[in-house]
Amino acid sequence: MPEIGLFEAMYSARSLRRLKPDPVPEELITKILNAAIRAPSGGNAQNWAFVVVRDPEQRQKLGAIYRKASDIAEAMYAARGRPPHLTERQFARLMTTGAHLWQHMSEAPVLLLPCGRPPALPPREALPPDIAARWENEVTYAERIRGASIYPAVQNIILACRALGLGTVITTNHIRCEDEVKALLGIPEDIATFALMPIGWPLDRFGPLTRRPLTEVTHADRWGAAWPG
Numbered sequence: 001m002p003e004i005g006l007f008e009a010m011y012s013a014r015s016l017r018r019l020k021p022d023p024v025p026e027e028l029i030t031k032i033l034n035a036a037i038r039a040p041s042g043g044n045a046q047n048w049a050f051v052v053v054r055d056p057e058q059r060q061k062l063g064a065i066y067r068k069a070s071d072i073a074e075a076m077y078a079a080r081g082r083p084p085h086l087t088e089r090q091f092a093r094l095m096t097t098g099a100h101l102w103q104h105m106s107e108a109p110v111l112l113l114p115c116g117r118p119p120a121l122p123p124r125e126a127l128p129p130d131i132a133a134r135w136e137n138e139v140t141y142a143e144r145i146r147g148a149s150i151y152p153a154v155q156n157i158i159l160a161c162r163a164l165g166l167g168t169v170i171t172t173n174h175i176r177c178e179d180e181v182k183a184l185l186g187i188p189e190d191i192a193t194f195a196l197m198p199i200g201w202p203l204d205r206f207g208p209l210t211r212r213p214l215t216e217v218t219h220a221d222r223w224g225a226a227w228p229g
Protein backbone atom coordinates (compact mmCIF):
# COMPACT_ATOMS: atom_id res chain seq x y z
CA MET A 1 0.00 0.00 0.00
CA PRO A 2 1.72 3.26 -1.10
CA GLU A 3 1.73 6.02 1.54
CA ILE A 4 -0.99 8.60 1.04
CA GLY A 5 -1.11 12.15 2.35
CA LEU A 6 -3.36 13.15 5.24
CA PHE A 7 -5.59 15.36 3.09
CA GLU A 8 -5.99 12.66 0.47
CA ALA A 9 -7.03 10.28 3.25
CA MET A 10 -9.57 12.77 4.64
CA TYR A 11 -11.03 13.43 1.19
CA SER A 12 -11.42 9.78 0.26
CA ALA A 13 -12.16 7.86 3.49
CA ARG A 14 -15.74 7.17 2.62
CA SER A 15 -17.97 4.66 4.37
CA LEU A 16 -17.14 1.24 3.01
CA ARG A 17 -19.75 -1.31 4.05
CA ARG A 18 -19.05 -4.13 1.59
CA LEU A 19 -15.99 -5.92 2.90
CA LYS A 20 -14.19 -9.12 1.97
CA PRO A 21 -14.17 -11.85 4.63
CA ASP A 22 -10.37 -12.27 4.27
CA PRO A 23 -8.47 -11.88 7.53
CA VAL A 24 -6.72 -8.62 8.45
CA PRO A 25 -3.18 -9.09 9.85
CA GLU A 26 -3.09 -8.51 13.59
CA GLU A 27 -0.24 -5.98 13.29
CA LEU A 28 -2.45 -3.77 11.14
CA ILE A 29 -5.20 -3.81 13.78
CA THR A 30 -2.57 -2.91 16.39
CA LYS A 31 -1.38 -0.05 14.17
CA ILE A 32 -4.96 1.23 13.83
CA LEU A 33 -5.47 1.07 17.59
CA ASN A 34 -2.19 2.90 18.19
CA ALA A 35 -3.55 5.67 15.95
CA ALA A 36 -6.83 5.64 17.90
CA ILE A 37 -5.13 6.24 21.24
CA ARG A 38 -3.30 9.28 19.85
CA ALA A 39 -6.65 11.10 19.87
CA PRO A 40 -7.46 13.90 22.31
CA SER A 41 -9.78 13.29 25.29
CA GLY A 42 -11.36 15.62 27.84
CA GLY A 43 -8.88 16.39 30.63
CA ASN A 44 -6.58 13.89 28.88
CA ALA A 45 -8.61 11.27 30.78
CA GLN A 46 -8.05 8.56 28.13
CA ASN A 47 -10.97 6.65 29.57
CA TRP A 48 -11.30 4.59 26.46
CA ALA A 49 -11.30 0.88 25.74
CA PHE A 50 -11.44 -0.98 22.46
CA VAL A 51 -13.03 -4.38 22.03
CA VAL A 52 -11.74 -6.18 18.96
CA VAL A 53 -14.02 -9.03 17.95
CA ARG A 54 -12.60 -11.59 15.53
CA ASP A 55 -14.15 -14.79 16.88
CA PRO A 56 -16.66 -15.95 14.21
CA GLU A 57 -19.32 -16.99 16.74
CA GLN A 58 -19.14 -13.66 18.58
CA ARG A 59 -19.27 -11.79 15.26
CA GLN A 60 -22.31 -13.80 14.27
CA LYS A 61 -24.11 -12.85 17.48
CA LEU A 62 -23.08 -9.19 17.22
CA GLY A 63 -24.29 -9.15 13.64
CA ALA A 64 -27.69 -10.46 14.73
CA ILE A 65 -27.98 -7.67 17.32
CA TYR A 66 -26.95 -5.05 14.74
CA ARG A 67 -29.57 -6.48 12.37
CA LYS A 68 -32.28 -6.19 14.99
CA ALA A 69 -31.27 -2.64 15.98
CA SER A 70 -31.15 -1.63 12.32
CA ASP A 71 -34.81 -2.55 11.84
CA ILE A 72 -35.57 0.32 14.21
CA ALA A 73 -33.13 2.59 12.33
CA GLU A 74 -34.78 1.65 9.04
CA ALA A 75 -38.18 2.78 10.29
CA MET A 76 -36.65 6.04 11.52
CA TYR A 77 -34.96 6.73 8.17
CA ALA A 78 -38.13 5.87 6.23
CA ALA A 79 -40.20 8.25 8.37
CA ARG A 80 -37.59 11.02 8.13
CA GLY A 81 -37.15 10.80 4.35
CA ARG A 82 -34.36 12.06 2.15
CA PRO A 83 -32.28 14.98 3.50
CA PRO A 84 -32.62 17.84 0.96
CA HIS A 85 -28.89 18.08 0.25
CA LEU A 86 -28.71 14.47 -0.95
CA THR A 87 -29.81 13.61 -4.48
CA GLU A 88 -32.29 10.74 -4.98
CA ARG A 89 -29.34 8.66 -6.20
CA GLN A 90 -27.14 9.49 -3.20
CA PHE A 91 -29.96 8.72 -0.76
CA ALA A 92 -30.83 5.46 -2.53
CA ARG A 93 -27.17 4.47 -2.39
CA LEU A 94 -26.99 5.24 1.33
CA MET A 95 -30.08 3.14 2.00
CA THR A 96 -28.87 0.25 -0.18
CA THR A 97 -25.36 0.09 1.24
CA GLY A 98 -26.72 0.62 4.75
CA ALA A 99 -29.12 -2.27 4.26
CA HIS A 100 -26.28 -4.43 2.96
CA LEU A 101 -24.48 -3.96 6.25
CA TRP A 102 -27.61 -4.84 8.24
CA GLN A 103 -27.37 -8.30 6.67
CA HIS A 104 -23.61 -8.71 6.49
CA MET A 105 -22.05 -7.04 9.55
CA SER A 106 -20.89 -10.40 10.93
CA GLU A 107 -18.95 -11.23 7.75
CA ALA A 108 -16.39 -8.48 8.30
CA PRO A 109 -13.25 -10.18 9.68
CA VAL A 110 -12.93 -7.59 12.45
CA LEU A 111 -15.63 -5.84 14.44
CA LEU A 112 -14.20 -3.05 16.55
CA LEU A 113 -16.11 -1.41 19.39
CA PRO A 114 -14.66 1.87 20.69
CA CYS A 115 -15.89 2.17 24.28
CA GLY A 116 -15.50 4.66 27.10
CA ARG A 117 -16.20 5.33 30.72
CA PRO A 118 -18.21 8.54 31.04
CA PRO A 119 -16.48 11.00 33.41
CA ALA A 120 -17.78 10.78 36.97
CA LEU A 121 -19.00 14.06 38.44
CA PRO A 122 -17.52 14.94 41.83
CA PRO A 123 -19.94 14.78 44.79
CA ARG A 124 -22.10 17.90 44.82
CA GLU A 125 -21.24 18.59 48.48
CA ALA A 126 -17.54 18.72 47.61
CA LEU A 127 -18.09 21.74 45.36
CA PRO A 128 -17.98 25.41 46.38
CA PRO A 129 -21.56 26.72 46.87
CA ASP A 130 -21.61 28.87 43.71
CA ILE A 131 -20.59 25.88 41.58
CA ALA A 132 -22.88 23.46 43.47
CA ALA A 133 -25.76 25.85 42.71
CA ARG A 134 -25.34 25.21 38.99
CA TRP A 135 -25.16 21.42 39.44
CA GLU A 136 -27.89 20.75 36.84
CA ASN A 137 -25.90 22.73 34.26
CA GLU A 138 -22.87 20.58 34.97
CA VAL A 139 -24.95 17.43 34.50
CA THR A 140 -26.21 18.81 31.17
CA TYR A 141 -22.66 19.74 30.19
CA ALA A 142 -21.37 16.25 31.01
CA GLU A 143 -24.20 14.70 28.99
CA ARG A 144 -23.55 17.05 26.06
CA ILE A 145 -19.85 16.12 25.76
CA ARG A 146 -20.35 12.42 26.45
CA GLY A 147 -19.10 11.19 23.10
CA ALA A 148 -16.52 13.92 22.59
CA SER A 149 -13.75 11.93 24.24
CA ILE A 150 -14.14 8.87 22.01
CA TYR A 151 -15.24 10.10 18.58
CA PRO A 152 -11.87 11.74 17.82
CA ALA A 153 -10.37 8.25 18.32
CA VAL A 154 -13.04 6.86 15.98
CA GLN A 155 -12.00 9.36 13.29
CA ASN A 156 -8.35 8.33 13.76
CA ILE A 157 -9.46 4.73 13.20
CA ILE A 158 -11.25 5.74 9.99
CA LEU A 159 -8.18 7.59 8.70
CA ALA A 160 -5.75 4.85 9.75
CA CYS A 161 -7.89 2.27 7.93
CA ARG A 162 -7.88 4.50 4.85
CA ALA A 163 -4.11 4.84 4.98
CA LEU A 164 -3.73 1.06 5.16
CA GLY A 165 -6.22 0.39 2.37
CA LEU A 166 -8.80 -1.08 4.74
CA GLY A 167 -12.50 -0.30 4.59
CA THR A 168 -14.59 0.69 7.59
CA VAL A 169 -17.58 2.79 8.63
CA ILE A 170 -18.68 4.27 11.93
CA THR A 171 -22.00 2.71 12.94
CA THR A 172 -24.07 3.38 16.03
CA ASN A 173 -27.32 1.48 15.40
CA HIS A 174 -26.32 -1.21 17.91
CA ILE A 175 -26.65 1.32 20.76
CA ARG A 176 -30.40 0.81 20.49
CA CYS A 177 -29.75 -2.71 21.82
CA GLU A 178 -26.61 -1.93 23.79
CA ASP A 179 -27.52 -4.08 26.81
CA GLU A 180 -27.42 -7.16 24.59
CA VAL A 181 -24.06 -6.14 23.13
CA LYS A 182 -22.58 -5.56 26.57
CA ALA A 183 -23.89 -8.87 27.88
CA LEU A 184 -22.47 -10.72 24.87
CA LEU A 185 -19.01 -9.16 25.23
CA GLY A 186 -18.91 -8.99 29.04
CA ILE A 187 -18.51 -5.20 29.00
CA PRO A 188 -18.75 -3.74 32.54
CA GLU A 189 -21.81 -1.73 33.52
CA ASP A 190 -19.98 1.60 33.77
CA ILE A 191 -18.53 1.34 30.27
CA ALA A 192 -20.51 2.58 27.25
CA THR A 193 -20.07 1.46 23.66
CA PHE A 194 -19.92 4.36 21.23
CA ALA A 195 -19.53 2.70 17.85
CA LEU A 196 -19.42 -0.64 16.09
CA MET A 197 -16.94 -0.57 13.22
CA PRO A 198 -16.58 -3.39 10.72
CA ILE A 199 -13.03 -3.49 9.34
CA GLY A 200 -11.86 -5.44 6.31
CA TRP A 201 -10.50 -5.27 2.79
CA PRO A 202 -13.02 -3.29 0.76
CA LEU A 203 -14.95 -4.54 -2.25
CA ASP A 204 -15.61 -0.94 -3.36
CA ARG A 205 -13.33 2.00 -4.05
CA PHE A 206 -12.39 4.82 -1.71
CA GLY A 207 -13.72 8.40 -2.22
CA PRO A 208 -14.06 11.02 -3.45
CA LEU A 209 -16.38 12.33 -0.76
CA THR A 210 -19.12 14.78 -1.64
CA ARG A 211 -20.46 17.14 1.00
CA ARG A 212 -22.64 20.24 1.32
CA PRO A 213 -20.66 23.22 0.02
CA LEU A 214 -18.39 24.91 2.53
CA THR A 215 -19.97 28.31 1.86
CA GLU A 216 -23.34 26.89 2.94
CA VAL A 217 -22.11 25.72 6.33
CA THR A 218 -19.52 28.35 7.28
CA HIS A 219 -20.13 31.76 8.87
CA ALA A 220 -17.57 34.54 9.01
CA ASP A 221 -17.35 36.28 12.39
CA ARG A 222 -21.10 35.98 13.02
CA TRP A 223 -23.94 33.67 12.02
CA GLY A 224 -25.28 34.44 8.56
CA ALA A 225 -22.26 36.33 7.24
CA ALA A 226 -20.78 34.61 4.20
CA TRP A 227 -17.38 32.99 4.31
CA PRO A 228 -15.49 34.11 1.20
CA GLY A 229 -13.95 30.68 0.42
Ligand SMILES: Cc1cc2nc3c(=O)[nH]c(=O)nc-3n(C[C@H](O)[C@H](O)[C@H](O)COP(=O)(O)O)c2cc1C
Nearest residue numbers: 013014015094098101169170171172173174209210
Ligand atom coordinates in the same frame (compact mmCIF):
# COMPACT_ATOMS: atom_id res chain seq x y z
C1 LIG B 1 -22.86 9.30 14.46
C2 LIG B 1 -22.88 8.43 13.21
C3 LIG B 1 -23.63 7.27 13.22
C4 LIG B 1 -23.67 6.43 12.11
N1 LIG B 1 -24.36 5.24 12.18
C5 LIG B 1 -24.37 4.43 11.10
C6 LIG B 1 -24.99 3.16 11.19
O1 LIG B 1 -25.52 2.75 12.24
N2 LIG B 1 -24.97 2.37 10.09
C7 LIG B 1 -24.35 2.76 8.93
O2 LIG B 1 -24.35 1.99 7.97
N3 LIG B 1 -23.73 3.95 8.83
C8 LIG B 1 -23.72 4.79 9.89
N4 LIG B 1 -23.05 5.99 9.82
C9 LIG B 1 -22.34 6.36 8.58
C10 LIG B 1 -23.03 7.48 7.81
O3 LIG B 1 -24.14 6.96 7.13
C11 LIG B 1 -22.01 8.08 6.86
O4 LIG B 1 -21.00 8.70 7.63
C12 LIG B 1 -22.60 9.12 5.94
O5 LIG B 1 -23.61 8.56 5.15
C13 LIG B 1 -21.54 9.72 5.03
O6 LIG B 1 -21.00 8.69 4.25
P1 LIG B 1 -19.69 8.91 3.34
O7 LIG B 1 -18.62 9.35 4.29
O8 LIG B 1 -19.43 7.61 2.69
O9 LIG B 1 -20.03 10.00 2.36
C14 LIG B 1 -22.98 6.82 10.93
C15 LIG B 1 -22.21 7.99 10.92
C16 LIG B 1 -22.14 8.77 12.05
C17 LIG B 1 -21.26 10.02 12.05
